[in-house]
Amino acid sequence: MMVQTSFPGKPVPAALRGGVLACGVLAAAWAAEATAGDAAAAPAWKLSGFGTLGAVHASTRTADFTSTVLRATGAGRSARWSAEVDSRLGAQLDVVQGPWSAVLQLVSEQDLEGSYRPRVEWASISYQASPDLALRLGRIALPVFLAADYRKVGYAMHAVRPPVEVYGSLPLSSSDGVDATWRWSTGATRHATQAFLGRTDTHLYEDRRLKGRGIAGLSHSIERGPLSARMSALSADLTTGIGVELFTALRGLGPQGAALAGRYAIDSKRVSMVNAGVSYDPGPWFASAEAGRTHSRSLLGQTTSMHIGAGLRTGNLTPYLGYARVRAHGATRDPGLGLAGLPPQAQALAAVLNAGLNAYLSTIPVQSTLGGGLRWDVATDVALKLQYDRVRPGAGSRGAFINQQAAFRRGETVHVASVALDYVF
Numbered sequence: 397m398m399v400q401t402s403f404p405g406k407p408v409p410a411a412l413r414g415g416v417l418a419c420g421v422l423a424a425a426w427a428a429e430a431t432a433g434d435a436a437a438a439p440a441w442k443l444s445g446f447g448t449l450g451a452v453h454a455s456t457r458t459a460d461f462t463s464t465v466l467r468a469t470g471a472g473r474s475a476r477w478s479a480e481v482d483s484r485l486g487a488q489l490d491v492v493q494g495p496w497s498a499v500l501q502l503v504s505e506q507d508l509e510g511s512y513r514p515r516v517e518w519a520s521i522s523y524q525a526s527p528d529l530a531l532r533l534g535r536i537a538l539p540v541f542l543a544a545d546y547r548k549v550g551y552a553m554h555a556v557r558p559p560v561e562v563y564g565s566l567p568l569s570s571s572d573g574v575d576a577t578w579r580w581s582t583g584a585t586r587h588a589t590q591a592f593l594g595r596t597d598t599h600l601y602e603d604r605r606l607k608g609r610g611i612a613g614l615s616h617s618i619e620r621g622p623l624s625a626r627m628s629a630l631s632a633d634l635t636t637g638i639g640v641e642l643f644t645a646l647r648g649l650g651p652q653g654a655a656l657a658g659r660y661a662i663d664s665k666r667v668s669m670v671n672a673g674v675s676y677d678p679g680p681w682f683a684s685a686e687a688g689r690t691h692s693r694s695l696l697g698q699t700t701s702m703h704i705g706a707g708l709r710t711g712n713l714t715p716y717l718g719y720a721r722v723r724a725h726g727a728t729r730d731p732g733l734g735l736a737g738l739p740p741q742a743q744a745l746a747a748v749l750n751a752g753l754n755a756y757l758s759t760i761p762v763q764s765t766l767g768g769g770l771r772w773d774v775a776t777d778v779a780l781k782l783q784y785d786r787v788r789p790g791a792g793s794r795g796a797f798i799n800q801q802a803a804f805r806r807g808e809t810v811h812v813a814s815v816a817l818d819y820v821f
Contacts, residue, residue, distance in 0.1 A: 439493035448550040450482030450816035459800035461787065461812050463557045464567050465759075466600070468510040471812070473799050480506040482557055482816050484548060486517070495524040503548055508601040517548070517570055530577045537570050539590050539615040540628045542673035542686055544569070550818035554682070554771050556783045557814075559703040559720035560796045561763055565669060565690045566630075571596045571611045585620040604637040609664075622678040631668040638662060639695060642752045649746065652733055656753065660730075665694040681708050697760035698725040707771075714771040721764040728760050728792040758806075762790025769814075778819045785812040 452471040454461040460470030463481050471478035484505035491498045501518035520534030537545055541562070546552040547569060573594020580587050592615070596608040613630035643661045646653035673686035683706040691698050699722050707716030732750030735743045769783030789795030791807040 437493065439491050442490040442492075443487070444490070444821065445485070445487040446549045446551060446818075446820045447485040448482050448816050448818050449479070450550075450556065450814065451477050451479055452481040452815075453477050453813045455811040456797075456804070458804040459794065459797040459810075461810060462796065462798050463560055464564060465796065465798055466508055466567050467506050467798065468508050468601075469506070470798060472797075472810070473801065482550065482814065486548060488518070497522045497524075505548075528579050530579075532575050532577075533573075535570050535572050536575055536592065536594065538566065538568065538611075538613070538630065539575075539592065539617075539626070540566055540613070540630055540669070540671050541688075542624075542626055542675060542684065544626075549820070550781075550816060551777070551779055551820045554707050554714055554716050555705070555718060555769060556781050556816045559686075559705075559718065559765065561720040561722035561761065561765060562671075562686055562688060562701045562703045564761060564796050565688055565699060565701055565722070568596060568598065568606070568608070571608065573611065585618055588617045590615045590617075600636070600638075607635045608632040609635075623674070623676050625672070625674040627670075627672045629668075629670045631666060633664050634662055634667050634692075634694075634696070635664050636662045639752075639756050642749060642756070645745070645749055646733070646753075649733060649742070649749070653749070656730070656732065659693065660695050660753065660756070662692075662694045662696065665692055665696075667692040667694075667696060679709065682706065695756050695759070697728070697757075699723065699761060700725065712773040714773075715768070716771070717768040719764070719766050722761045722796075723790065724760045724762050724793065728757050728762065729754050730757060758792060758794050760793060761796050762793035763795030764788050764790075767812075777821060778817070781814070781816045781818065783814040783816075785814070786810075787812055 452461065453476060454472035456472045458473060460472045460474050461481065462470035467480060469475065469478065469480050471481055484503060486501060486503040488499065488501040498521045499518050502514045503517045504512045504514045506512060516535060518535055518537060520532050520536050522530055522532045524530050541547065543553060543558055547558050547563060550556065571594035573592060575590055575592035577588055577590045592613050594611045596606070596611065598606045600606055609632065611630065611632040613628060615626060615628040617626045618624065639661065643657040646657040667690065669688060669690040671686070671688035673684065675684040676682065685704045687702040689700050701722040703718065703720040705716060705718035707714050730753060732753050733746040735746055738746060765785050765787045767783060767785035769781055772780045774780050787810045789797060789806050793806060794800050794804065
């Protein structure tokens with residue numbers, strides 16, 4: 397069995413490399429045992445997959461609506477109807493033997509360079525140390541949201557996509573590291589407490605990367621009959637190359653510019669977030685609510701987000717409604733460099749830099765979405781969804797839109813229509 401541990405021109409993080417190698421070592425060992433005729437000890441293998449074929453239309457022509465800012469294009473400016481917003485394909489291999497298990501998941505979806513290169517989403521090994529305690533190493537899903545474990549599996553959700561106002565606060569869905577999960581009960585209530593440590597080094601575009609160091613967090617989930625809930629907290633030191641040219645130029649204009657660069661550059665800046673969600677699903681109907689808060693003294697800003705939704709199940713039809721909102725704490729503009737007293741040539745440069753800084757600050761999301769749709773389970777493991785969203789970016793913010801032009805009117809409603817065919821196999 398051959399295990400690839402690097403991609404062309406891109407080193408694989410050590411924790412992920414260890415997880416993939418461990419998967420290969422375990423698989424080889426288990427295969428050897430099975431070959432030796434020990435049928436009882438043979439591992440259980442499972443290959444599964446999921447996918448979404450989607451199309452999205454947005455009424456604007458001056459920006460792109462998208463499901464995550466980690467896309468190159470979307471619906472609106474780039475295309476009247478876009479398949480890039482929601483379409484993806486994933487495959488997963490699970491291997492279990494005794495207290496050991498391993499998982500490898502690959503996902504193909506558009507990235508910031510417009511490529512559909514498959515990405516290793518999960519690659520980990522787990523050890524069930526006791527009936528209540530599980531340990532894991534490798535690339536692991538960050539357990540922050542209600543749908544953290546299946547946020548990319550459209551079939552597992554009633555809506556076309558998770559609310560971008562909430563889930564966009566943490567576009568990354570996994571990290572390379574370790575975690576421990578302790579399961580326990582109090583009466584009829586089941587608990588799962590998960591602690592995790594890790595890091596991430598993600599290619600964005602060209603030479604830009606998103607590096608997260610010291611990712612640490614705690615998540616607690618409960619289940620009691622139709623009720624489930626999750627509360628999570630996470631912090632990390634983030635560094636990106638976004639805006640590096642702007643901040644280099646600002647530092648060249650003296651102490652005032654250096655102070656602005658120090659305030660907004662995403663360079664080893666501590667980011668923290670807390671999130672809580674609850675879902676009630678007795679069968680014929682369901683309702684959920686989720687809210688979160690992020691804090692960072694950088695271009696990422698400080699935001700509060702929330703989502704509420706509900707739906708009915710009538711046969712193979714599921715109509716649903718939802719409302720989501722994200723708002724910023726603090727201004728999404730900065731007066732920037734003072735122009736008074738500067739030479740004319742320096743004034744012109746300072747004005748350009750101030751405009752560039754505010755363009756970046758406008759990416760701090762302020763947005764609300766009111767929408768609804770219909771899910772039709774057309775066959776086993778296949779669902780067709782139709783959804784309409786009324787999206788309104790807040791004044792001074794581009795919201796969750798990308799590729800905006802100068803003519804993009806913040807505060808103006810954008811109508812978004814989506815159709816998606818979700819399947820699992």
